[in-house]
Amino acid sequence: MSAPHLPKVAGIDPSLPAPAAASAFAACPANAVNSPLTGTTDPSGTTESSGATDPSGASAPSNTGAPRGPQRPDGLVQDRLAGWVSDLTTLQELTERLTRTTDLDDALCELLRAGATLLGAGRGLVTLHPVDDSGRTATATLGLGRADLGHLETIPHSPQVPHSPDSPDSPDSSQIAETPQTPDVSQASQSAPSCSSAPSRPSSPSPSSPSSRQSPPAPAPSAASHPYVHLLEGLPPVGSRSGTARPDIPGEKDLDPRHREVAARLGYAASYAMPLDAAAPPDTPSPPPGQNGPGQNGPGQDRPTQDGPAEPPPDRRIGAAVWLYDEPAEPTERQRRLAARYCAHAAGHLARLLELGRARTALAALHDELLPGRLPRVAGIRLAVRHRTGPRGGGDWYDALPLPEGALGLAVGGITGSGPSAVAATGRLRASLRAYAVMEGEDPVAVLSDLELLLRLTEPARSSTALFAYCDPASRKVVVAAAGHCSPLIIGDHRTEYVETSLSAPLGMLACWEAPSVEIEPAPGETLLLYSDGLLHRTGDAMDRAFARLHAAAASVPRAARRDPEAVADHVLRAVLPDDTDATAAAGRGSGDGTDPSGGYDELRSGEDVVLLVAHFD
Incomplete structure (x- = not known):
């Protein structure tokens, strides 16, 4: 048993x-x-x-023979574990808030607020390298106004960097001479967004001590490319997660007098700077000799000849951040490590936003290049246009082209899909429409019928709305045909009404498309509005309310402004989309001279494309 x-x-x-x-x-x-x-x-x-x-x-006797x-x-270990869990929880919450940001300015402000919370600072500044090919920098501040940034920009660059007594010496003159000079950024303070104040700080930094100051031996070569290089001097090399502390700016002997004067004026006595290093975007190099590239010599022949994982791309410095203290102080070792971990994650998120912004800018530029760069000038008709490409590269398009015998062709449409493929399809569709309009523009139904056949044969997976108008200034007649597109709107002294176009399906939706045309006769001084459905969708209302909103906006155009198509376009956009166009209405114009066809509305944040084509009949 x-x-x-x-x-x-x-x-x-x-x-x-x-x-x-x-x-x-x-x-x-x-x-x-x-x-x-x-x-x-x-x-x-x-x-x-x-x-x-x-x-x-009392020490208990050891008993090696018996199992333990x-x-x-004990309580000390439990307290320490609780502290680790608290730190990790704080980092998790802050990084989740950061990753929820989809705008670069919002991400920069969130970085400053989180860093101020972790480091116990009250104010801060973050600046990035040029975010596009124009050399424009991105800067955000926390607790600093435009006047404060103006004072900071007056501090000259000093070759001396902060270092601790036991750290290596400062870089020699040859290293300093190779450092790039600070660019002219006199307008940086006017474009830096100001973030709200930081939340209450759970802990305060420890008092400064000269022996505890830690600084890298040499400045990062990219630090001098920042507009506020004096605050970011002494940053560690790329790939290091440590920061640079100035714990006692008033008492620092080698500090530039102008820096000390500005610090006293702005009321900060210490600073802590952190680099923002992110992995470089992976490139696709050409295959080395003896190795086939992708898609060559059949399947499986494009594999590398050597085994082993590819080396990760090296880190690159995309910017830096600095936090300011009102009193001489520096963050504790725990605060430094928390801030370093957070900034490492923030740098990756900012790098992704920068790459996304560059891709969207390139896509919008490509879309704009596929649209008319100059509106035609036809006797008796004046034109104006406002166009904005959505961030995902939508398929809305427009066209205006002169036709034989002094006529004018106007077209607006929208193809399904988004991204580069939709932009390319838009270019092909617009080029085909121009060819059909030149040959048979006086019959808009024939133009759209041929366009529908071409779309069904060459783009079977896509559909498109379209509206084509044949304008004859001599007879003051306009013939309109639409395929699932929004009805035009006429604005005059005695009427503001939609043109009753027949109900029809978009191109490519049916096996055989057909719809009758509509003929209208605008009176002298009246204006014809052609627009995309994105203008209605951006209102956020139901379609019937969006149409009513557009009608009310057109009817409210001042009588004196109705003679100017530019003024009509600006007024309609302000009235229909007040939240999006107030700050950008004066940014640019898309007129008959071909200058800025985008209309300068680069700050519209919706995913919908916006097209508004205005034709005024003299």
């Missing part, structure tokens, strides 16, 4: 020995546990292995 099992009663030790991992953790003293965030260890570095210690401090059961860590 087997021995009876012990009953499972609380307080009875198990008969089997504890796992090795649990025994090792129990035998490890509290002061020998290292934190992944703080990195603190016991200075003595000793451990106990002979026995356990009871709360009274699991032992609970």
Whole structure:
């Protein structure tokens, strides 16, 4: 017979020995546990292995023969573990808030607020490298106004960088001479967004001490490319996660007098700068000699000839951030490590936003290049246009082209899809429409019928709305045909009404498209509005309310402004989309001279394309 099992009663030790991992953790003293965030260890570095210690401090005799059961860590270890969990929870919350931002300015402001919380600072500034090919920089501030930035820009660049007594010497004159000079950024303070104040700080930095100052041996070569280089001097090399502290600016002997004067004027006495390093975007190099590229010599022949994972791209510096203290102080070691981990994640997020912004800018530029660069000038008709490409590269398009016998062709439409493929399809569709309009423009139904056949044969997976208007200034007649597109709108002194076009399906939706045309006769001084459905969708209202809103906006155009198509376009956009166009209505014009066909509305944030084509009949 087997021995009876012990009953499972609380307080009875198990008969089997504890796992090795649990025994090792129990035998490890509290002061020998290292934190992944703080990195603190016991200075003595000793451990106990002979026995356990009871709360009274007496050492229990060792019993190597008997199995040791699991032992609970003491209160110090539990407190330390609770601190680690609290730090990780804080980082998780802050990084989640950062990753929810989709706009570069919002991400910069969130970075400043989170850094101020982690470091115990009150104010801050973050600046990025040129975000596009024009050399424009991106800057955001926390607790600093435009006047404060103006004062900061007056501080000259000093070759001397902060360093600790036990750190290597400052770079020599040859290294300084190779450092690029600070560019002229006199307009940077006028475009830097100001963030709201930081939340309450859970901890404050420790008092400064010259012996605890840590600084890298040499400045980062990219630091001098920032507009506020004096605040970012002494940053570590690319790839390092450490920051640079100036714990006592008034007492720093080698500081430029102008820097000390500006610091006293703005009321800050210490600073802590952190670099923003992110992985460089991976490139696709050409295959080396003896190795086939993708898609060559059949399947499987484009594999590399050497085994092993590809090397990750090197880090690159995209910018830097600095936080300011009102009193001489510097962050603790724990605060530095938390800020370094957060800034490493923030740099990656900012790099992705920068790349996304560049891609969207390039896509919008490509879309604009596929649209008319100059509106035609036809006697008796004046034109104006406002066009904005959505961030995903929508398929809305327009065209205006002169036709034989002094006529004018106007077209507006929208193809399904978004992204580069939709932009390319838009270009092909518009080019085909121009060819059909030149040959048979006086019959808009024939133009759209041929366009529908071409779309069904060459783009079977796409459909498109379209509206084509044949304008004859001599007879003051306009013939309109539409394929699932919004009805035009006529604005005059005695009427503001939609043109009743027949209900028809978009191109490519049916096996055979057909719809009758409509003929209208605008009176002298009246204006014809052609627009895309994106203008209605951007209102956020239902379609019937959006149409009513557009009608009310057109009817409210001042009588004096109705003679100017530019003024009509601006007024309609302001009235229909007040939240999006107030700040950008005066940014540019898309007129008959061909200057700025986008109309300068680069700040519209909706995903919908906006097209508004205005034709005024003299």
